[in-house]
Amino acid sequence: MSSRALDINISVNGERVEARIDARKTLVDFLRDDLALTGSHVGCEHGVCGACTVRVNGEIVRGCLMLAVQCDGAKVETIEGLSDSGEVADLQAAFEQRNALQCGFCTPGMLAAAQDLLKRAKTVPSRDEIREHLSGNYCRCTGYHAIVDAIEAVAKQRAGGKK
Amino acid sequence: MKPAPFAYQRARSLDEAIALLAEKDAKLLAGGQSLIATLNMRLSSPALLIDINGIGGLDAIALKKGSVEIGALARHTQVERSDIIASHVPLFARAMPHIGHPAIRNRGTLGGSVAFADPAAELPACLLALDGEIEATGPKGTRSVKAQDFFKGLFETALAPQEVLTGVRVPAATRDTRTGFAELARRHGDYAMVGLAATARANGKELSDVRLAYFGVSDIPVRAKKAEAALAEGSIDAAFEALDLDPHDDVQATAKAKKHLAGVLLRRVAMQLTEVRL
Numbered sequence: 374m375s376s377r378a379l380d381i382n383i384s385v386n387g388e389r390v391e392a393r394i395d396a397r398k399t400l401v402d403f404l405r406d407d408l409a410l411t412g413s414h415v416g417c418e419h420g421v422c423g424a425c426t427v428r429v430n431g432e433i434v435r436g437c438l439m440l441a442v443q444c445d446g447a448k449v450e451t452i453e454g455l456s457d458s459g460e461v462a463d464l465q466a467a468f469e470q471r472n473a474l475q476c477g478f479c480t481p482g483m484l485a486a487a488q489d490l491l492k493r494a495k496t497v498p499s500r501d502e503i504r505e506h507l508s509g510n511y512c513r514c515t516g517y518h519a520i521v522d523a524i525e526a527v528a529k530q531r532a533g534g535k536k
Numbered sequence: 537m538k539p540a541p542f543a544y545q546r547a548r549s550l551d552e553a554i555a556l557l558a559e560k561d562a563k564l565l566a567g568g569q570s571l572i573a574t575l576n577m578r579l580s581s582p583a584l585l586i587d588i589n590g591i592g593g594l595d596a597i598a599l600k601k602g603s604v605e606i607g608a609l610a611r612h613t614q615v616e617r618s619d620i621i622a623s624h625v626p627l628f629a630r631a632m633p634h635i636g637h638p639a640i641r642n643r644g645t646l647g648g649s650v651a652f653a654d655p656a657a658e659l660p661a662c663l664l665a666l667d668g669e670i671e672a673t674g675p676k677g678t679r680s681v682k683a684q685d686f687f688k689g690l691f692e693t694a695l696a697p698q699e700v701l702t703g704v705r706v707p708a709a710t711r712d713t714r715t716g717f718a719e720l721a722r723r724h725g726d727y728a729m730v731g732l733a734a735t736a737r738a739n740g741k742e743l744s745d746v747r748l749a750y751f752g753v754s755d756i757p758v759r760a761k762k763a764e765a766a767l768a769e770g771s772i773d774a775a776f777e778a779l780d781l782d783p784h785d786d787v788q789a790t791a792k793a794k795k796h797l798a799g800v801l802l803r804r805v806a807m808q809l810t811e812v813r814l
Contacts, residue, residue, distance in 0.1 A: 375543035375544060375545035375556075375584055376543060376544060376545070377541055377542070377543050377544070379544065395541070396541075396542060396543065396544035396585070397539040397540070397541055397542055397575070399538070399539075399572070399576070418538060418573075418576045418577075419573035419576055419577060420569060420572075420573050420636075420640060423637070423639065426639055432613070432642040433638060433639040433642060434639050434642055434643050435569070435639050435640065435643070437572070437573075437576060438568055438569050438572045438573060438640075438643065439568065439572065439643065440544070440565075440568070440572065442544055443565075443568075443587065443589065486638065486639065489638060489639075490638075504724075505633075505724055506638060508637055508723060508724040508725045509636065509637025509638065509639055509640065509725055510637075
């Protein structure tokens with residue numbers, strides 16, 4: 374049966390969440406409004422800016438271009454989860470050190486996209502590869518150089534640690 | 537909440553999805569990377585969304601008798617990382633990184649992109665260059681439509697209201713296959729101002745069966761046939777002079793700028809086509 378509201382059961386940052394939600398609610402609105410996880414930001418709401426980037430089943434997605442009901446049974450990770458687990462701690466430290474954030478609005482999405490690149494990369498990505506991977510994340514303070522610097526530094530640091 | 541209210545149903549099978557399409561104002565939801573954006577902006581307000589993501593078996597990529605078949609629900613990332621695509625459909629391998637951004641490619645599907653038929657999208661032009669076929673399944677069964685007959689107009693395709701795009705079929709590359717792909721966008725991953733997908737057959741330095749499919753220059757992907765012929769005769773300069781395109785102004789660029797950029801892309805792609813393959 375089709376329905377305007379559905380029961381979903383999802384894992385958010387490792388916690389089980391059961392809720393009845395409107396079919397029209399996007400994932401990012403659900404995370405922010407229903408779960409008070411306001412680290413995922415709402416910018417353009419049509420997939421251009423990347424501020425709402427979250428991880429669903431291990432892959433980064435646009436939180437504004439997925440319906441929350443589509444996440445039934447899925448594992449969702451937000452910046453709060455990535456931060457609490459320590460997975461992006463080195464990226465966060467490098468962003469702070471290099472002033473890679475000004476207003477901070479884009480930062481959660483930037484961190485999620487950067488972590489996606491670094492965890493997949495077999496070698497240290499070039500600056501061009503970093504820029505390309507972040508092409509879907511807007512920083513309207515236009516602090517891109519510092520962001521690329523921070524990610525490059527962490528990539529080298531992690532590669533060094535592996536030796 | 538931005539979208540207008542709608543009913544939502546997960547289709548468990550292709551038959552169920554086709555049956556549900558008979559309902560008033562029903563729309564299919566695949567990757568949703570264009571559809572949900574239009575819902576958020578209330579550019580579309582369907583009564584029913586039929587989520588086809590749970591239908592099994594529609595995301596396979598397989599090499600079959602000289603062709604490669606790709607299921608409609610194959611995500612762009614899946615196509616991008618596929619060994620079969622890398623070895624047998626090099627044009628797709630070249631084009632995939634240009635489609636949106638990583639987070640978009642993780643959700644967006646091949647079928648969705650082809651069925652949506654955005655005039656600036658990469659995959660419709662690739663299918664035209666490859667002389668590929670689109671498979672559509674409806675209440676009366678399954679049929680194949682050639683790419684050249686599939687794209688009818690702005691966001692308009694040969695799909696009937698109750699048909700579902702279930703996959704595409706393209707010829708597998710042979711040793712003499714050459715491909716080229718380039719596009720110009722304001723930001724990497726954005727829709728192209730102009731783009732070009734090309735295939736050819738090479739015999740030493742000579743090219744034959746050249747197919748140049750431009751996107752972002754018209755309502756649908758279009759071939760530049762005079763330039764194709766000139767390129768087959770061996771002259772990039774003559775192909776450049778012969779470039780028979782009639783782009784119109786859009787929000788991205790003026791017609792004049794597009795025409796200029798189309799020439800720039802022609803030279804870049806011609807170089808790719810004549811590269812010696814190891």
